[in-house]
Amino acid sequence: MKEEIEKAFIEKFGSGNFITITTPARANLIGEHIDYQGGYVLPIGVDRFIFTCGRERKDRSVKLFSFNYNQHFETTINEIEYQKEYHWANYILGVLAEFKKMGYNLPGMEIAIGGNIPVGSGLSSSAAVEVSIAVLFQKIAGIEIEPIEVIKLARRAENEFVGVACGIMDQFSIYLSKKDNALLLNCKTLDYKYVPLRMGSHKFLLVDTKKERSLSSSVYNERVRSVNEAVNIIKKYEDIEFLTDVKDIHSYRDKLPYETYKRALHIFEENHRVLESVQSLEKGDIDGFGELMYLSHESLKDLYEVSCEELDFIVGFSKNFKEVKGARLTGAGMGGCCLVLLETSFIPYFISELASLYQSAFGKKPGAYDIQPVDGALYQNF
């Protein structure tokens, strides 16, 4: 795939030196919808990639080519504005806008971008594009920015330019993940550590619902708003910054509107589940970790209400087999992928059985990606 994008770059912009940046996808093992409330998350880098080829131009123009959409977009450094018609370009332009705000004098650039991270599948192709542009720009400009600043600026691009109020998990893990490890991130302090994945005869599989997620960003922003409202109410009783600071969420059962309480309860319990999960993984207790995955999914379905029929179908199907240890939606939900933890030898049977039942229920086949935990963009592009 990398070679194809590089070939496309040369075809569109001509030969000569250019830089190629490799950026992985991410899957979150557990800790969903809590990064924007100071919670713990446990993502991995995933071996599906965005490849970004680029170089400086002598004029002020910004020329972009998307390999996957087979589209060109062109503007100038002085006119970096939100594009309704070229949604993919916004993840690039948003990062350039952030560099401008930070006072960097941007040169003109030509960039070809593409890859094999399925779009809209909850594997964060958007954050991968943002991080890849942040890495590319550092190489083009010959500068090195602190990792945490790169991560924060990539997130700001999504919050402010694209308009999704996402947390920091995706950009963080896409930049700093480590091969064969999960990354335990405290989203309040931004302290992190690596948790070795000793999987033995087990693997993670991603099952893609292939469901269109057309309203996902508005539902996402609505959830963020609703839990911020919970924080404001609780602040009258307790000195907190985030819901994950609350001592005992149950004492607010009658003080919050019922729906808001359910959202807050998810965040409170999910945060505890992440720490329990780390203990299980450190002990090599795959069954224990799998149980927590199932509990996390239940909570996202019933309390946070960001699942969908297709995801629940895959999780329900998984529960029929002792070879499957756990399953849950990963990412923002409402479609996208289900992460399944299962015995490696059971994967072919699991996929073929699920595919035929899923086809009868939803009229289409799910995707299935056998994944490996890989290094983040910082380590991929030394």
Ligand code: GLA
């Ligand atoms: C999206 C956001 C993340 C996170 C997850 C849900 O991927 O970009 O910040 O909130 O959803 O855990």
